[in-house]
Amino acid sequence: MGKTLFDKVWDSHVVHTIENGPQVLYIDKHLIHEVTSPQAFSELEERGIPIFRPDQIVATADHNVPTQDQHLPIQDLLSRNQVKTLTENCNKHGITLFGLGHQYQGIVHVMAPELGITQPGMTMVCGDSHTSTHGAFGTIAFGIGTSQVAQVFASQCLLLPKPKSMRITVNGKLKKGVHPKDVILYIIAKLGTDAGTGYFAEYAGDVFRDMSMEGRMTVCNMSIEMGARGGMIAPDETTFEYVRGRTFAPKGEDFEKKVAYWKTLPSDEDAAFDEEYHFDAEDIAPMLTYGTNPGMGIKVFDSIPQEEGASFEKSLQYMGFQKGEKLIGKPINYVFIGSCTNSRIEDFRTAANYIKGKQKAPNVNALIVPGSQQVARQIVVEGLDKVFMEAGFELRQPGCSACLAMNDDKIPAGEYCISTSNRNFEGRQGQGARTILASPLMAAATAVEGKIVDITEQF
Numbered sequence: 001m002g003k004t005l006f007d008k009v010w011d012s013h014v015v016h017t018i019e020n021g022p023q024v025l026y027i028d029k030h031l032i033h034e035v036t037s038p039q040a041f042s043e044l045e046e047r048g049i050p051i052f053r054p055d056q057i058v059a060t061a062d063h064n065v066p067t068q069d070q071h072l073p074i075q076d077l078l079s080r081n082q083v084k085t086l087t088e089n090c091n092k093h094g095i096t097l098f099g100l101g102h103q104y105q106g107i108v109h110v111m112a113p114e115l116g117i118t119q120p121g122m123t124m125v126c127g128d129s130h131t132s133t134h135g136a137f138g139t140i141a142f143g144i145g146t147s148q149v150a151q152v153f154a155s156q157c158l159l160l161p162k163p164k165s166m167r168i169t170v171n172g173k174l175k176k177g178v179h180p181k182d183v184i185l186y187i188i189a190k191l192g193t194d195a196g197t198g199y200f201a202e203y204a205g206d207v208f209r210d211m212s213m214e215g216r217m218t219v220c221n222m223s224i225e226m227g228a229r230g231g232m233i234a235p236d237e238t239t240f241e242y243v244r245g246r247t248f249a250p251k252g253e254d255f256e257k258k259v260a261y262w263k264t265l266p267s268d269e270d271a272a273f274d275e276e277y278h279f280d281a282e283d284i285a286p287m288l289t290y291g292t293n294p295g296m297g298i299k300v301f302d303s304i305p306q307e308e309g310a311s312f313e314k315s316l317q318y319m320g321f322q323k324g325e326k327l328i329g330k331p332i333n334y335v336f337i338g339s340c341t342n343s344r345i346e347d348f349r350t351a352a353n354y355i356k357g358k359q360k361a362p363n364v365n366a367l368i369v370p371g372s373q374q375v376a377r378q379i380v381v382e383g384l385d386k387v388f389m390e391a392g393f394e395l396r397q398p399g400c401s402a403c404l405a406m407n408d409d410k411i412p413a414g415e416y417c418i419s420t421s422n423r424n425f426e427g428r429q430g431q432g433a434r435t436i437l438a439s440p441l442m443a444a445a446t447a448v449e450g451k452i453v454d455i456t457e458q459f
Contacts, residue, residue, distance in 0.1 A: 001270055001272055002267070002271040002272075003267070003268055003271055004202060004268075004271045004272075005234050005265055006163075006165050006200045007165070008265055008267075009138070010025070012121075013025050013026045013027075013140070018159075022159050022160050022162075023161070024157050024159055025157060025160050026157050027124070027152050027156055027157060027158060028122040028123050029112075029117060029118070029123075030056055030058075030125055030126070030149075030156070031059075031060075031109075031112055031124065031125070031126035031128075031131070032057060032058075032095075032126065032149065033059065033060055033063055033108050033126070033128065034062075034064055034065075034083050035064065035082060036128065036149060037059070037086060037089065037127060037146075038082065039146045039150075040127075040146050040149035040153055041085075043147075043150045044154060050154075051153050051154075052155055054094045056156060057095045057096070058095075058096050059086060059095055059096065059097040059098070059099075060098040060104075060105055060106060061098075061099050062107045062111075062398075062400050063399075063407070064076070064079035064082050064083065064406050064407050065079065065083065065100055066397075066399070067367075067369055067396035067401050067407070067408075068397065070101065074100075075408075079407065083099065086099070102373070103374075104247075106372025106373055106374065106399075107339070107340045107398065107399065108126055108340070109128070109130055109133040109134065109217075109221065110344060110372045111374075112124075112134065113133070113134065113242075114374055114375070116246025116249030118134045118137050118141075119139070119243060119249065119258070120138040120239060120262040120265060121138060121139065121235075121261065121262055122134075122137075122140070122141075123139070123140045125142060125143070125144045126144070127144055129143035129224045130222075130224060131230070132224050132229075133220055133341075135220040135223065135231045136231075136233050137213075137243070138233065138234050138235035138239065138265050138266075139232070140230065141220075141230055144158070163198060163199055163200045164198055164274040164275070165200055165202065165273045165275075166199040166202070166274060166276070167201070167202045167275075167276050167277070168187060168201055168204070169203075169204045169205040169276070170183065170187075170203070170204075170207040170278075170284075171280065172206060172207065172280050172282050173207075173281055173282070174281050175282070175284070175285065175456075175459075176459040177285075177455045177456055177458070178285060179215070179439040180211055180214075180215035180218040180219050181287070181341065181342060181420065181437075181439035182285065182286050182439050183207060184219045184222045184225075185289065185294065186287055186297070186299075187277075188222065188225055188297065189287065189295055189296070189297035189298070190279065191226055192226065192295050193226055193227055193294065194226075195226050196227040196228025196229075198229075199227075200228060200230050200231070201226075201232070202231070202234070202267065203220070203231060203232070204233075204234070207281050208233050213239065214345070214346035214347065215346070219231065220233060221340060221422060222294065224422075226294075226295070235262045235263075235265055235266070236266075239262070240262065285299035285300060285301070286299065286439060286442055286455050287300065288300055288436055288442065288452065289437040290304050290316075290321055290436070291312070291315040291319060292315040292424055293425065294422065294423065296424075297437070298327075300327070300328065300452070301326070301454050301456065303326050304321055304324060306324055318426055318434070320414075328453065328454050329451055329452065329453075330416065330451055331363065331416075331450060332364065332416050332418050332446050332450065332452060333416065334364070334415055334417035335364055335366040335367070335418045335419075335446055335447040336367045336403070336411075336417055336418070336429070337351050337367065337368050337369070338367065338402065338403065338420065339369075339420060339422060340400070340403070340422070341403075341420060341421055341422045342420035342421070342439070342440050343369060343371030343375065344371055344375060345375050345382075347440040348370065348388075350439075350441050350444070351440045351441070352384040352387040352388065354441060354448070355387055355393070355444050355448060356387050358448045360392035360393055361448060364450050366393040366394060367409065368394065368395045368396065369402070370397075370398050371398060375398065376397065376398055396409075402417070402419065402421075402429055403419070403422070404423070405428065405429055405431070405433075410430030410431075411429040411430040411433035411434075411435070412430065412432075413430065413431055414433075414434070415433060415434065416434045416436060417433060417435055417436065418438050418442065418447075418452070419435050419438070419443070420437075421435070422437070423435070436452075445458075
């Protein structure tokens with residue numbers, strides 16, 4: 001029997017197998033940021049354990065950083081201390097750091113792929129649940145807790161049970177106005193937020209093969225939202241061309257040797273998966289969430305379902321919605337285009353293409369937050385900054401921003417925000433804030449109209 005993409009990468013990284021138990025998995029790259037690393041550094045310090053392979057670690061500051069006046073000292077004391085501590089720890093242990101002010105600083109899951117740090121066939125971890133983003137390259141990538149961060153610091157390995165495998169196949173051609181964010185929101189709405197528990201998901205079929213690397217990263221980013229440990233897409237020519245020539249990617253003959261190996265990674269024809277799902281691209285439409293988990297999603301023109309249950313009722317109450325209600329025409333005062341899900345240059349091209357020649361509605365506060373300094377520079381090079389600013393949008397500096405309430409960019413209590421991020425939990429964007437997840441196109445259209453519109457009517 002053949003092997004899956006997941007099996008090939010996992011099995012090649014197993015250092016040791018405990019009889020009838022977990023396995024010791026070698027980790028190729030360890031990404032860290034300012035929030036989940038300080039405790040791990042302290043633990044090793046207290047126990048007198050050195051960092052085993054500092055050259056396999058890359059750090060950046062992203063979660064707590066302000067997105068304005070980054071040249072000035074951080075005003076928030078906790079955030080300032082966390083960033084300062086990260087800098088001190090990286091300097092002390094010889095770890096590569098792209099901190100505030102560095103040309104490569106950015107959201108950890110945007111910065112690493114665009115620099116060629118992320119490569120097919122790797123194992124990658126980070127103290128952040130959306131590490132699954134890197135699976136778009138045919139990489140086993142997943143989030144870990146602080147104690148596991150310390151484990152990787154000390155050994156460059158993790159003790160783990162091997163997850164089961166799942167394949168999600170989507171064939172056909174997407175309709176106009178349907179973007180990768182809609183594809184993954186549709187899948188999660190169909191399967192639920194716990195369908196992936198205990199699994200690593202592989203995305204297969206025409207739809208994913210036709211996607212850009214940016215689109216694939218969006219899909220894999222949200223694998224965690226259906227409960228999966230991570231998501232993967234087999235590397236192909238699109239992957240190889242994306243990686244080629246990037247700052248930390250292999251060069252010349254080394255790159256060609258790598259490509260030869262990467263071509264062996266896709267799942268074999270006769271590979272067996274523990275679970276399989278199939279969807280038709282024609283059935284997917286622009287999506288919106290209406291509740292307080294990413295599985296509570298509907299097509300933009302559909303109505304909120306007539307479900308029963310205390311948690312469902314509580315969710316609608318928090319959001320201020322009713323069963324059977326349509327979201328079209330709902331006034332929206334906040335729009336956020338950014339986060340590790342949708343802050344790459346392709347996302348901003350999509351938004352700018354819609355916005356060009358139009359004006360933001362007067363009632364809307366619209367934030368445009370690039371995922372890295374490189375994306376920020378590209379926005380200027382392509383003239384997208386002028387498009388956004390002339391339309392009344394506010395262009396910020398790179399960071400996690402309004403994806404989560406860990407920095408200054410919070411949404412006020414009771415307000416709705418159309419957000420291109422990945423989570424719509426209660427209080428995710430600020431205490432009492434109401435988050436509606438959507439694609440960059442839907443977010444841009446909402447900002448211009450000042451309310452939710454059916455984007456499908458414009459095609």
